[in-house]
Amino acid sequence: MEIKKTLLWVVFSVSGIMLFNNWQIAHGNKPLPFLAPPSATNSTTPSNVKDAENGAQLPNTPSLSQKQSNIPGGVAKNTMEPIAINTIHLENDVLDLEISSKGGTITKSSLKKHLDKGDKGDPVILMENKANHIYLARSGLISQGLDVPNHNDLFLQKLGSDGTTLVLVSEKNGITYEKTYTLKPNSYVLEVTHKVTNKSSSPILSTIYAELVRDGTSIDESEFYSTFTGPAMFTEKDKFKEVAFKDIENNKIPPPAPLGLEEPGWVAMVQHYFASAWIPETNTKREFYFDKLDKNLYRIGMTSSLDTIAPGATQSQTAKLFIGPDDETILRPISPGFELIKDYGRLTIIAKPIFWFLTQIHSVVGNWGWAIIILTVLIKLAFFPLSAASYKSMARMKEVQPRLVQMKEQYKNDPTKLNKEMMEMYRKEKINPLGGCLPVVIQIPVFISLYWVLLLSVEMRGAPWTLWIHDLSAPDTSLSDLVGLSIPIGILPILMAISMFVQTKLNPAPPDPVQAKVMLFMPLAFSLMFFFFPSGLVLYYIVNNLLSIGQQWQINRLYGSKK
Known part of the structure; x- marks a missing residue:
């Protein structure tokens, strides 16, 4: 029973299907149904953006409660002509925010320490309000049966002398709503204080809402891998939960139950490397909501909730708004589970x-490229006994290969x-046909985890290694830059292909000639895919392959001398 042959064909088949799926996506087609990522969305540009920007009250989905259905929709621009809308900058060492007097909405956010081309270019723009990309952070006030200030109203603005505090005030029907934005030095967290004063003659019940509005276009830095783009939320009960745009569209996920007074919770909008999130106080009654505002707009x-505000009384709440990178050292102190x-x-x-x-190694060597190499070596050493057993089994299989061909x-x-x-020969020679596969299978979860660590870590973005590698998160384009090609061709993927070819030659060739040829062509196929992978990932695979080659060569040499 040729179990190894079956396993190899399974690997080749899965690789072929995934390559075809990526080719489909790269050419604008839908992914295969069983490979569609959770973040697959309708990437069309909103056709009704202009109506939304003019403050149209768009319908809410039935999933919203009656209170939440009072939250106004739309992506509002000025509807109060001839009064002009002002935009004020609020900035510190790491953030530059543009805040509109229309609703006090954050219409643009620039991350000063993260450049749009990794190690060069302009600051990354996370939020913006354009015809082809809408991403906003806004808040407002709702009160059943009473028209109160919200994100569609004009606010008076007053910027603090230090440029890090902004006060916005709006009044309607005797209700004064004041928002104060405070941006501390070197912080990605904006503190937002909501203050409501009742100047009317009757008590009121009001609720503060804070939301993130975004179009459903995914942000991926390559056509050959996909990361999640979309809303997410956290509760103590359900922990972290991503909400795909398509699930909002189809009303597949109901909002969770209201949070307890002391239960932590927050809502976020995430994409590759960066995120934004609203984190309100924990001593209030809070509820999540999400819905579709317009075509490709969510x-x-x-x-x-605020307590009942008596005439002449004032109540206030404070929330946090995070806008920044997915850096765990920055995220962890902000909120539980953040x-x-x-x-x-x-x-x-x-x-x-x-x-x-990996971060501990980096704290010693001070370079993410060398940290990846050292971590790969340490992981390889940790799995040395399993790898050695696998390579010994392969070496034994290579010895009996001529006899297998003769039997076939x-x-x-x-x-x-x-x-x-065949089974009789395996028994006499004390060879386990699965001996070369099972140790590898056990290691797969570790290497897949390392793959995601390197792919998702914003710390790699713009981080150099040595010589020609200036950004470990970007593909190696060293050769294409020399000859002026538009497609990425680099030295690392070529070294990767060579290492895979050498490793293939050291392993026993399959008895089937067709399989043997496929095994020789696999390095070429994988190297084409790795041309588009981040340099840090390719570096990891090269080091792992080189260590495997050394280990396999030594075992083959020992068995050859014994023979």
Whole structure:
């Protein structure tokens, strides 16, 4: 029974399907149904953006409660002509925010320490309000049966003398709503204080809402891998939960139950490397909501109830708005579970210790490229006994390879007899046919976890290694830059292909000639894919392959001398 042959064909088949799926996506087609990522969205540009920007009250989905259905929709621009809308900058060392007097909405956010081309270019723009890309953070006030200030109203603005505090005030029907934005030095967290004063003659019940509005276009830095883009939320009960745009569109996920007074919770909008999130106080009644505002336009938010405000009385609440990178050292202190925004999926339990270990190595060597190399070596050493058993099994299989070929020829018309003779030979030679596969299978979760650690870590973005590698998060384009090609062709993927070819030659060739040829062509196929992968990932695979080659060569040499 040729179990190894079956396993190899399974690997080749899966690789072929995934390559075809990526080719489909790269050419604008839908992914295969069973490979569609959770973040697959309708990437069309909103056709009704102009109506939304003019403050249209768009319908809410039935999933919203009656209170939440009072939250106004639309992506509002000025509807109060001839009064002009002002935009004020609020900035510190790491953030530059543009805040509109229309609703006090954050219409643009620039991350000063993260450049749009990794190690060069202009600051990354996370939020903006354009015809082809809408991403906003806004808040407002709702009160049943009473028209109160919200994100569609004009606010008076007063910027503090230090440029890090902004006060916005609006009044309607005797209700004064004041928002104060405070940006501390070197912080990605904006503190937002909501203050409501009742100047009317009757008590009121009001609720503050804070939401993130975004179009459903995914942000991926390559056509050959996909990361999640969309809303997410956290509760103590359900922990971190991503909400795909398509699930909002189809009303597949109901909002969770209201949070307890002391239960932590927040809502976020995440994409590759960066995120934004509203984190309100924990001593208030809060509820999540999310819905579709328009074609390819969605929002996720949280309401926070105020107590009854008597005439002449004032109440206030404070919330946090995070706008920044998925850096765990920055995320962890902000709120319970906030570091989960950097989502490793089901392999989190393995990936998080690997990332912690990688950061410890980096704190010593001071270079992420060398940290990747050292971590790969340490992981290889940890799995040395398993790898050695695998390579010994392969070496034994290589010894009996001529006899297997002879058996296949001798019993080519009698598969039952062939399997019987093969199993008898394995028994006499004390060879386990699965001996070369099972140790590898055990290591797969670790190496997949390391793959996601390197792919999702914003710390790699713009981080150099040495010589020609200036950004470990970007593909190696060293050769294409020399000859002026538009497609990425670099030295690392070529070295990767060479290492895979050498490793293939050291392993026993399959008895089937077709399989043997496929094994020789696999390095070429994989190297084409690795041209588009981040340099840090390719570096990891090269080091791992080189270590495997050395280990396999030594074992083959020892068995050859014994023979």
